[in-house]
Amino acid sequence: xxxxxxxxxxTVNKSVSAFPLNEFPKEFPYLLGKELIYLLASKGKPELxxxxxxxIFANCIGADWKPSNVGLDDVVMGNTAWGAKTVKATNxxxxxxxxxxxxxxxxxxxxxxxxxxxxxxxxxxxxVLEIWNERVSSIREKYKxxxxxxxxxxNDLSEVVVFEFDTIxxxxxxxxxxxxxxxxxxxxxxxxxxxxxxxxxxGSQFTIIEDVPAKSLVIKIKQPPILDKVxxxxxxxxxxxxxxxxxxxx
Numbered sequence: 001x002x003x004x005x006x007x008x009x010x011t012v013n014k015s016v017s018a019f020p021l022n023e024f025p026k027e028f029p030y031l032l033g034k035e036l037i038y039l040l041a042s043k044g045k046p047e048l049x050x051x052x053x054x055x056i057f058a059n060c061i062g063a064d065w066k067p068s069n070v071g072l073d074d075v076v077m078g079n080t081a082w083g084a085k086t087v088k089a090t091n092x093x094x095x096x097x098x099x100x101x102x103x104x105x106x107x108x109x110x111x112x113x114x115x116x117x118x119x120x121x122x123x124x125x126x127x128v129l130e131i132w133n134e135r136v137s138s139i140r141e142k143y144k145x146x147x148x149x150x151x152x153x154x155n156d157l158s159e160v161v162v163f164e165f166d167t168i169x170x171x172x173x174x175x176x177x178x179x180x181x182x183x184x185x186x187x188x189x190x191x192x193x194x195x196x197x198x199x200x201x202x203g204s205q206f207t208i209i210e211d212v213p214a215k216s217l218v219i220k221i222k223q224p225p226i227l228d229k230v231x232x233x234x235x236x237x238x239x240x241x242x243x244x245x246x247x248x249x250x
Contacts (some may be wrong), residue, residue, distance in 0.1 A: 017145040018061070018080040022164055022215045027053040031060040033221050036157055041224040046157040053151050071103055072139045072146065072167060078173075081143040083167060085150045092152040092161040093218045099207050100150070105131040116201050117183045120220040125177030125187050128199045128206060133169040152212065159225055163216040 019025060035056045039048060048056075051067060054074040058065035063077035073081035089095045107115040107127040115124050140146055145166075152161040175187045175196060187197035198207040 002236040016079075018077040020146070022213060022217070024162070024217060025061060028060050029217060029219055032056065032160075032162065033219055035060065036160065036219075036221055037224045040157060041227050044153065046153075048086060048151070048153060048157060050084065050086055053086045057082070057084055057149055057151075064134070070135055070139065072135060072148075073143060073207050075149070076143070079143055080145040080147065081139060082147045082149045082164070085148060087150060087152050088155060089152050089161075090154070092154055092159050095161065095212050097129065098150060098152060098210050100148070102132065102206050102208045102211055103135070104204040105199065105206040107131070109204075115204075117179050121177040121179055121185060124166060124185055125175065125197075125199070126172040128185070128197070129172045129175075129187075136167055136169050139167075143171065148210075150210075156223070157221070159218070159220045161212065161216050161218050163213050165210065165213065216226055 036048070039052075039056075039157055040046060054067065055065045057063075057189050058075045061075075061077065063075050063082075066074060068074050068083075072083040074084050075082040085098075085100050087098045087099075087100065105128045107113040107124055110131050113119070113124070113127055113128050116129075118121065136146065147164045148167050149164045150161075150162070174190055176190055177187050180186050182200065185197075185199040185201070186195060187199070188195055196209055198209070199205070200207075
């Protein structure tokens with residue numbers, strides 16, 4: 001007997017991400033808060049930059065930290081990879097948009113195309129996005145899920161906002177490009193007029209402007225006392241025999 005129905009399959013190979021977007025593991029906020037408090041207590045100053053944030057985020061979710069030249073897959077867990085960014089903000093919890101420095105995209109290097117202010121803005125914008133898109137595609141060949149994890153931080157690190165979004169390719173036909181008064185290339189969305197990208201010909205720096213999602217994690221911490229250097233060294237049992245001095249003569 002003929003049957004035009006599709007067959008029922010017992011198993012379907014679905015690629016499930018490490019966790020749903022912006023739904024961090026239950027202990028994540030406490031682990032991150034603990035890391036921030038230790039950093040402040042041990043450093044004595046609120047300094048937290050890219051590579052350190054990558055490592056902290058990886059530790060907090062139980063992922064692997066694998067610093068990447070591309071910068072899109074610095075943290076890896078199974079079939080999910082993250083690029084990590086830090087951004088300063090006076091009031092992180094009220095910030096609506098962030099500017100994310102997203103690599104150096106040089107049309108001159110990649111395409112041999114002149115890319116100063118005398119060049120066609122639409123062409124250069126298209127090439128800048130093509131370079132970005134190629135990077136994203138190359139990482140997506142290895143990881144089904146590709147995201148960007150952002151730490152929006154106050155100047156003293158007492159308040160941070162954490163959020164992630166899917167790292168995507170951009171269709172150049174959706175954007176207009178023009179040179180601004182600072183001689184930088186600005187990309188705006190054709191329908192909304194929203195500022196989406198900035199590209200600087202000097203240094204080829206590419207910046208993506210992202211909305212801070214309503215579903216973000218806000219963490220506030222109590223400022224810890226700074227650890228006493230002498231007490232720490234004493235607790236470690238330090239003495240001068242730990243140090244070897246070598247005098248080199250030219």
